[in-house]
Amino acid sequence: MAQAKTxxxxxxxxxxxxxxxxxxxxxxxxxxxVVGLFFTGVxxxxxxxxxxxxxIKTIPEAVCCPSSTMAMPFPGKMRGRPAVALxxxxxSPHGIRRAVGIATLNALAEDCWRRRPHPGVELxxxxxxxxxxxxxxxxxxxxxxxxxxxxxxxxxxxxxxxxLEQDPATLKGDELPFFRPAEMAPxxxxxxxxxxxxxxxxxxxxxxxxxxxxxxxxxxxxxxPTVGMLPDAFLARGADILGSVRIAEPxxxxxxxxxxxxxxxxxxxxxQKIVLSRRALSRPASQAA
Numbered sequence: 001m002a003q004a005k006t007x008x009x010x011x012x013x014x015x016x017x018x019x020x021x022x023x024x025x026x027x028x029x030x031x032x033x034v035v036g037l038f039f040t041g042v043x044x045x046x047x048x049x050x051x052x053x054x055x056i057k058t059i060p061e062a063v064c065c066p067s068s069t070m071a072m073p074f075p076g077k078m079r080g081r082p083a084v085a086l087x088x089x090x091x092s093p094h095g096i097r098r099a100v101g102i103a104t105l106n107a108l109a110e111d112c113w114r115r116r117p118h119p120g121v122e123l124x125x126x127x128x129x130x131x132x133x134x135x136x137x138x139x140x141x142x143x144x145x146x147x148x149x150x151x152x153x154x155x156x157x158x159x160x161x162x163x164l165e166q167d168p169a170t171l172k173g174d175e176l177p178f179f180r181p182a183e184m185a186p187x188x189x190x191x192x193x194x195x196x197x198x199x200x201x202x203x204x205x206x207x208x209x210x211x212x213x214x215x216x217x218x219x220x221x222x223x224x225p226t227v228g229m230l231p232d233a234f235l236a237r238g239a240d241i242l243g244s245v246r247i248a249e250p251x252x253x254x255x256x257x258x259x260x261x262x263x264x265x266x267x268x269x270x271x272q273k274i275v276l277s278r279r280a281l282s283r284p285a286s287q288a289a
Contacts, residue, residue, distance in 0.1 A: 008208060010090045012233035013105060017087070020112040020230075028083040028108070032250075033100060036257030039225055040096075041247075042103040044083050049250035050106030051225035051257075051271075053200045057167075058095025083108060098203055102226060109228035110246070121231050124275040129223040129243025132275045135159060135194050142188055144210055145198030146170040147223065162188055182206075189213035199224030199244075211237040225263070231276045242276040 018025060032043040036054055043049040078086065078100075087108055089101030117123065124132065130153050135141060141161040143150055154161045155174070165171060166182045180188050189195060195214050199222055201207040207222070214220055222234060223243030231242055245267075247253045253270035267273060 008091075008205075009233040009237065010102065010105065010202065012236075013109065013228065013230050014087060014090065016230055016232055017105070017108045017112055018084075020116050021108065025084055025108075026082070028111075030078050030081045030083055030086050030104065032254055033078045033086075033103075034254045034257045035096060035100065037260040038262040039257050040099040040103045041250075041254045041257045042086070042100065042107050043250040043254060044104075044107045044111075046111065047250065048107045048110050049247040049253060050103045050108070050110060050228065051245060051247065051253075052099045052102040052106065053198075053203055053224060053226045054099055055095035055200070055203045095203060102202060102228075106226075106228035106244075109230035113229040118231055118235075118276070120235070120279050122277045122279055124277060125246070126272055127275045128273055129221050129241055129275050130196075132241050132243070132277055133194060133196065133219060133221045139193040140191055141194045141196065142192035143196045144185070144189075145200055146175075147196065147198045150196050150223070151175055162191075164188055185210060186213060190215055192218050194218065195220045197222045199226030202226050208237060211239065214238055225271075229274075229276065231278075235278060240278045244274050244276065245271045246274045247271045 029045045030042060031045050034041045038054055039051050040054045041049055041051045083104055087101055087104040089097045090105045092098045092101060130150055141154065141159060143161055143163040146163060146165045151163065161178055162180050163175065163178050164180050164182050164185055168176065168179050171179055189210060190213055192214065195218050197207065197210055201210060203226060211220065220239045221241040221243060222239050225245040227242050227244045229244055234242055247270065249270040253266055256265050256270065
């Protein structure tokens with residue numbers, strides 16, 4: 001773990017987990033893995049679970065095809081593996097392997113938060129990240145990724161916004177006027193007063209570049225079960241609010257994922273929304289709004 005590649009959010013988080021859990025990390029193993037249609041989940045031997053968005057579109061062929069073999073991380077051989085070994089798959093170039101690694105990383109991050117809450121971050125339970133962002137009238141909002149709950153709420157509030165998305169087919173007809181191709185990020189992101197980013201950008205390795213494009217005074221929210229509870233690396237790159245998930249009933253949660261469940265099925269049941277919010281006084285002066 002100490003040799004994990006740093007310089008990225010995932011790499012820095014892997015290194016931080018090693019520092020926080022220390023020798024106890026070697027005793028943690030993987031108890032159960034589910035690669036669901038919408039989300040991937042991992043439960044560890046200590047009973048803690050983590051999740052990540054499943055990047056289905058990264059599978060090039062049907063999973064029985066030999067060309068897809070490397071996309072899947074050790075089917076039938078993950079139970080009992082050291083958690084640290086599976087967490088390092090978060091740095092894999094293969095999408096599904098990366099998702100399993102991030103889900104494992106997020107389970108470990110939950111354990112880290114229980115041991116060492118971040119002093120500069122407030123944990124809010126049962127709070128939606130959109131509400132915590134507190135978007136003001138007239139603020140320029142940019143959404144990265146077609147995150148349906150955020151788009152729905154922005155439309156309800158008649159709040160002008162732009163949405164950067166790789167696949168316009170994921171947008172509804174009334175959202176297309178707000179669509180901008182993902183490759184326009186260097187032009188669009190610096191315009192944002194409020195930047196809302198889906199955690200799936202961790203899976204496709206674009207989050208660091210997006211955060212670097214944001215103006216220092218912009219408020220930045222990163223949201224989704226892919227976002228873990230170890231906020232250090234996110235905060236260091238300018239994020240202000242992390243919308244994540246705390247899994248209260250790991251087995252029930254994984255059962256839902258195995259049956260194709262999504263957030264509509266597990267929120268308020270086996271998992272709850274949480275927000276990690278940067279405390280106002282902890283933000284560096286160079287980034288103060």
